[in-house]
Amino acid sequence: MYLVKVYVTYKESILDPKGEAVNDALHRLGYTNVDSVELGKYFEIKIKPDKRPIEAEVDEMCDRLLANVNMETYRYEISQMEAL
Template sequence: MYKVKVYVTLKESVLDPQGTAVQKSLHALSYEEVSEVRIGKYMELTISKDEGDLEKRIEEMCEKLLANTVIENYRYEVEEVVSL
């Protein structure tokens, strides 16, 4: 069994209005040291078995559904989970 942690973030060239709103709210709460906020997504997938090339399958999932590769970047970490 595998646990896959997927991180999706907007590309640097894409404006992040949600991040800007959070930054302004932090400034309103006197956290002026925050110079930029970028909002992203985090997902955990549990994969029961390796159906061939696991890395390739994860990349397909990210590119077909989990990330919009036109405006987002993604990265992932794979961790093998040992059942007791």
């Protein structure tokens, strides 16, 4: 079994109003040394080995469903889980 961690964030050119809101809230709580906040999505996906390479499958899953590639960018880490 693979454990895949996918991180989806907005592209540089896209406004991130939720991240701005968190930034403002942190400032109001007194964390005035916070410079910027970006808010993204984080997926932990367990995948059973298949015939096709895992990287190709994860790339396709990200492009088709997990990220909106017009506005978002993604990266991922794949690790092998211990069999129990």
